[in-house]
Amino acid sequence: METILEIKDVKKRFGAKEILKGINLSVMEGEIISVLGPSGCGKSTLLNIIAGILPLDGGEVSIHQSIVSAPGKMVPTEKRNINMVFQDFALWPHMKARDNILYGLKVKKLPKNEMENRLNEVVSLLHLEGLLDQFPSELSGGQQQRVAIARALVTKPDIVLLDEPLCNLDIQLRIEMRTEMAQLFHSLRTTVFHVTHDPSEAFAMADRIVVMNRGKIDQMDVPSVCYMEPKTCMVAGLLGAGNCLKKASTISDSGRFCKVKVGETELMGLGFVTENRTDQNTQLRFRPEECTWQRENGDNTIPVSVVMSTFEGGVYRVKVETEQGEDFCMLHSQFLADGEKGYVRIPEERLYVYSEA
Numbered sequence: 001m002e003t004i005l006e007i008k009d010v011k012k013r014f015g016a017k018e019i020l021k022g023i024n025l026s027v028m029e030g031e032i033i034s035v036l037g038p039s040g041c042g043k044s045t046l047l048n049i050i051a052g053i054l055p056l057d058g059g060e061v062s063i064h065q066s067i068v069s070a071p072g073k074m075v076p077t078e079k080r081n082i083n084m085v086f087q088d089f090a091l092w093p094h095m096k097a098r099d100n101i102l103y104g105l106k107v108k109k110l111p112k113n114e115m116e117n118r119l120n121e122v123v124s125l126l127h128l129e130g131l132l133d134q135f136p137s138e139l140s141g142g143q144q145q146r147v148a149i150a151r152a153l154v155t156k157p158d159i160v161l162l163d164e165p166l167c168n169l170d171i172q173l174r175i176e177m178r179t180e181m182a183q184l185f186h187s188l189r190t191t192v193f194h195v196t197h198d199p200s201e202a203f204a205m206a207d208r209i210v211v212m213n214r215g216k217i218d219q220m221d222v223p224s225v226c227y228m229e230p231k232t233c234m235v236a237g238l239l240g241a242g243n244c245l246k247k248a249s250t251i252s253d254s255g256r257f258c259k260v261k262v263g264e265t266e267l268m269g270l271g272f273v274t275e276n277r278t279d280q281n282t283q284l285r286f287r288p289e290e291c292t293w294q295r296e297n298g299d300n301t302i303p304v305s306v307v308m309s310t311f312e313g314g315v316y317r318v319k320v321e322t323e324q325g326e327d328f329c330m331l332h333s334q335f336l337a338d339g340e341k342g343y344v345r346i347p348e349e350r351l352y353v354y355s356e357a
């Protein structure tokens with residue numbers, strides 16, 4: 001497979017603030033890459049550099065082996081053969097859906113019959129029949145999003161850039177649209193660079209996920225590996241392992257699994273050694289849905305007392321407290337009374353151990 005987009009050691013500053021600290025990544029033809037990360041980590045900055053909207057300060061960006069951005073060089077957006085779908089759809093309000101979609105082809109001065117063929121193709125792909133003579137204000141959010149995607153696809157770009165494309169839609173529509181978009185882009189073998197802050201959107205759409213943190217890439221892998229083996233504490237937290245115990249210490253970490261201690265309790269977990277490793281700063285991460293409650297002590301269990309149970313429809317979210325005074329949550333099928341004592345089991349392959357400075 002051919003590399004379409006190559007990002008090499010890209011750096012960007014805003015004033016004294018270093019926003020991108022050397023990003024390296026290649027995107028293959030037909031691949032969907034989703035970039036996730038906390039607010040302010042530099043996702044949109046990277047996307048805007050790829051789009052040719054922002055200049056970079058170091059490194060280079062190539063599309064089809066041709067450098068489009070480097071210090072002192074910036075090929076204009078319209079010469080990059082890319083298209084972008086924005087979170088606010090950015091449709092021209094004074095143009096009907098048809099003219100919004102055809103705009104890029106008119107600029108390229110395509111023959112009329114070719115324009116009609118391309119229009120018919122995207123109309124049928126995105127189910128826009130009957131909507132072409134409507135103005136954006138006459139369309140629902142989901143319909144506007146479809147028009148924006150049609151406009152991005154109709155010029156057959158090398159790369160489609162998606163900037164939080166679903167965040168203005170309601171939750172039900174978002175779930176439908178992300179599945180539809182993934183199907184559509186995969187069937188067309190469109191190369192997609194997608195920025196989102198929503199992990200479930202990234203899981204639903206991406207072939208590979210890139211997790212950024214403070215201007216660097218913490219992890220880049222297929223969604224299942226990022227989910228099962230988050231490399232850093234931040235990635236784990238972002239991908240659902242919201243429970244965090246800090247009053248812990250590492251006893252041994254010779255292999256893939258390491259032994260940790262929380263008070264007098266010894267637990268086994270998956271160990272992630274990082275560059276800035278310190279044994280004094282062990283942190284444990286795990287997901288509420290992967291914990292199980294039991295009355296008796298057992299394998300990989302931690303003693304707790306119940307703080308509060310809240311009903312979530314089908315399950316209870318139970319907040320518990322460790323003997324060290326830290327709390328975390330688990331999901332349980334039944335209500336547990338405040339003050340009740342018991343043990344929470346965390347499977348060793350789902351207890352993530354980090355030692356980060």
Ligand SMILES: Nc1ncnc2c1ncn2[C@@H]1O[C@H](COP(=O)(O)OP(=O)(O)OP(=O)(O)O)[C@@H](O)[C@H]1O
Binds near residue numbers: 014040042043197
């Ligand atoms: N034009 C600008 N001038 C100065 N600082 C900027 C500019 N654009 C972005 N920044 C800063 O750069 C950092 C990264 O911003 P960016 O928009 O890339 O983050 P993000 O990861 O996309 O965040 P979000 O998820 O909130 O959109 C932020 O601290 C932001 O304040």
